[in-house]
Amino acid sequence: MNTGLVIGIVVAVLLIVALIGLGTVLSRRRQISLTEDESAGKQVDGTPDGTQRQVDRSGGYQAGSGFSFSQGSTALAEPPTPPEPPKPTKPATPTEPVRPPGERTDVDGQPGVGDDAAVPRDAEKRTVREVSLPPVVEPPVVEPPAEAPAEPESGTDSEAGAEPEVTEEAAAPEAATEVVEDEPAVTEAPAAETPIADVDTPAAPAADSPAVPEVEAPAEPEDAAPEAPAAPEAPTQPDVTVPDTAESATVAPAIDEIAPTAGRLGRLRGRLSRSQGAIGKSMLGLLGAGDLDEDSWEEIEDTLIMADLGTTSTTAVVEKLRTELASNPVRTADDARALLRKVLIEQLHPEYDRSIRALPHADRPSVMLVVGVNGTGKTTTTGKLARVLVADGRRVLLGAADTFRAAAADQLQTWGERVGAQVVRGKENADPASVAFDAVAKGIEDGVDVVMIDTAGRLHTKTGLMDELDKVKRVVEKKAPVDEVILVLDATVGQNGLVQARVFADVVKITGVALTKLDGTAKGGIVFNVQEELGVPVKLVGLGEGADDLAPFEPGAFVDALL
Numbered sequence: 032m033n034t035g036l037v038i039g040i041v042v043a044v045l046l047i048v049a050l051i052g053l054g055t056v057l058s059r060r061r062q063i064s065l066t067e068d069e070s071a072g073k074q075v076d077g078t079p080d081g082t083q084r085q086v087d088r089s090g091g092y093q094a095g096s097g098f099s100f101s102q103g104s105t106a107l108a109e110p111p112t113p114p115e116p117p118k119p120t121k122p123a124t125p126t127e128p129v130r131p132p133g134e135r136t137d138v139d140g141q142p143g144v145g146d147d148a149a150v151p152r153d154a155e156k157r158t159v160r161e162v163s164l165p166p167v168v169e170p171p172v173v174e175p176p177a178e179a180p181a182e183p184e185s186g187t188d189s190e191a192g193a194e195p196e197v198t199e200e201a202a203a204p205e206a207a208t209e210v211v212e213d214e215p216a217v218t219e220a221p222a223a224e225t226p227i228a229d230v231d232t233p234a235a236p237a238a239d240s241p242a243v244p245e246v247e248a249p250a251e252p253e254d255a256a257p258e259a260p261a262a263p264e265a266p267t268q269p270d271v272t273v274p275d276t277a278e279s280a281t282v283a284p285a286i287d288e289i290a291p292t293a294g295r296l297g298r299l300r301g302r303l304s305r306s307q308g309a310i311g312k313s314m315l316g317l318l319g320a321g322d323l324d325e326d327s328w329e330e331i332e333d334t335l336i337m338a339d340l341g342t343t344s345t346t347a348v349v350e351k352l353r354t355e356l357a358s359n360p361v362r363t364a365d366d367a368r369a370l371l372r373k374v375l376i377e378q379l380h381p382e383y384d385r386s387i388r389a390l391p392h393a394d395r396p397s398v399m400l401v402v403g404v405n406g407t408g409k410t411t412t413t414g415k416l417a418r419v420l421v422a423d424g425r426r427v428l429l430g431a432a433d434t435f436r437a438a439a440a441d442q443l444q445t446w447g448e449r450v451g452a453q454v455v456r457g458k459e460n461a462d463p464a465s466v467a468f469d470a471v472a473k474g475i476e477d478g479v480d481v482v483m484i485d486t487a488g489r490l491h492t493k494t495g496l497m498d499e500l501d502k503v504k505r506v507v508e509k510k511a512p513v514d515e516v517i518l519v520l521d522a523t524v525g526q527n528g529l530v531q532a533r534v535f536a537d538v539v540k541i542t543g544v545a546l547t548k549l550d551g552t553a554k555g556g557i558v559f560n561v562q563e564e565l566g567v568p569v570k571l572v573g574l575g576e577g578a579d580d581l582a583p584f585e586p587g588a589f590v591d592a593l594l
């Protein structure tokens with residue numbers, strides 16, 4: 032009797048125990064804990080610091096491409112100025128990619144290009160690489176009237192460049208202002224030692240040396256911005272310095288080796304590790320905690336706001352997360368990560384065109400203005416981008432329209448010399464618009480592929496500056512339409528950067544943003560905010576002071592770095 036009963040009871044008990052065990056296991060698996068995740072990460076690569084962990088999580092992400100360049104004809108719906116009359120333009124020489132196949136992947140240990148990069152400490156350490164620049168030389172062409180020391184060229188040149196175009200009433204005068212075309216360091220003695228030796232303004236005119244302060248603009252340029260009726264402000268002091276006898280000097284200084292441009296964001300991802308802590312860790316921790324109550328959602332919102340995503344992006348991200356979680360609850364840490372990744376990437380508008388409009392047009396170079404508040408990294412970014420372009424086989428001409436600070440032009444010149452790009456610069460306090468005009472004229476004349484103009488970045492609160500910027504653009508467009516206007520923003524200043532950005536956006540039509548110093552902030556979320564506020568894509572990110580610490584912005588790679 033009892034044997035059967037006993038067996039039955041034992042079986043029943045065993046069954047119950049088994050069911051309880053199974054239930055426990057299942058309920059545990061639904062829980063995702065941050066601490067669990069972390070230790071797992073450590074296990075994988077055995078490093079306690081977050082940096083390594085990122086690598087594993089990325090699944091070895093490689094940014095698919097390098098920098099993407101495009102032609103900017105349609106870029107700015109600005110009134111294109113009358114096309115250049117057939118000038119002595121050299122058909123945009125089909126420069127062949129001289130691209131140095133970079134074997135180097137390390138960017139650390141590169142020189143810090145500081146405020147004043149005039150002294151390239153690393154020059155000797157680098158492998159000198161010959162990047163054969165298309166022979167721009169043709170001294171005779173521009174030189175003829177050369178005998179006259181000072182004004183011959185610019186003065187006349189500007190005018191000349193102006194006249195053929197539609198009356199150019201204003202153009203000539205405006206542009207006629209002081210201009211200095213200075214080619215790489217062909218100057219005097221001191222230049223001897225290093226090819227990169229910083230150069231004072233052009234050799235000749237004694238002028239500028241004395242510690243000229245970087246203060247307010249000179250006489251007229253500021254208010255001289257009087258729109259169209261600009262005609263009056265005629266021949267401002269046509270004081271010019273040096274027609275570029277140095278032209279040919281462009282030829283062959285020691286040129287830097289440039290790091291490979293492809294996959295840079297992937298390679299530099301470690302620089303974003305601080306941002307990772309701010310967004311990735313806490314967000315994943317919260318999302319992984321299973322069912323989220325309102326407090327948890329608030330915490331998620333706070334995290335995003337703290338990371339500088341801004342309210343618009345934060346709200347959008349939270350709403351998307353809520354919707355997704357409602358229909359597809361996350362069950363594993365990987366699920367949580369995948370969901371967050373997807374939502375964040377969507378919020379970064381991967382559909383935006385982030386190509387840099389730096390490809391030449393049939394009859395003229397592309398023209399790029401680099402604008403932004405002082406100290407954000409305009410000059411540095413211009414130099415870094417010039418390197419990328421040169422590495423891509425492009426002929427680049429840099430226009431130092433930041434005449435406000437002498438060191439800025441020196442700095443740009445140094446960058447130019449290091450990659451073999453021509454530099455057109457003006458005397459300190461020269462009219463920036465004039466320098467920009469001459470740079471573009473020179474670029475057209477020499478048939479370069481792209482002219483990049485570094486502008487001054489005085490405080491946006493000075494309306495004079497903004498007028499000046501507006502004037503620079505107008506004057507430049509008398510020579511050629513501007514294809515790209517890159518606004519450089521410092522990621523470390525957070526919301527203030529956006530205030531500045533809006534002011535600039537009111538004056539010029541910004542077509543792309545370069546967000547610098549992302550290596551120095553835990554608030555990588557600023558990228559979302561900037562795009563949302565300006566409606567303009569972040570195209571470039573600065574991730575360090577090194578010469579190659581500039582990467583194209585790629586939403587996927589960026590989010591991977593954050594998580």
Ligand SMILES: Nc1nc2c(ncn2[C@@H]2O[C@H](COP(=O)(O)OP(=O)(O)OP(=O)(O)O)[C@@H](O)[C@H]2O)c(=O)[nH]1
Binds near residue numbers: 144408436487547575
């Ligand atoms: N850490 C870091 N520093 C950067 C980055 N970009 C630029 N810098 C540094 O920021 C400082 C200012 O850069 P500049 O290029 O001189 O800035 P700017 O906007 O041209 O300044 P002004 O000529 O005064 O208008 C320099 O020390 C640069 O090395 C970056 O991405 N990361």
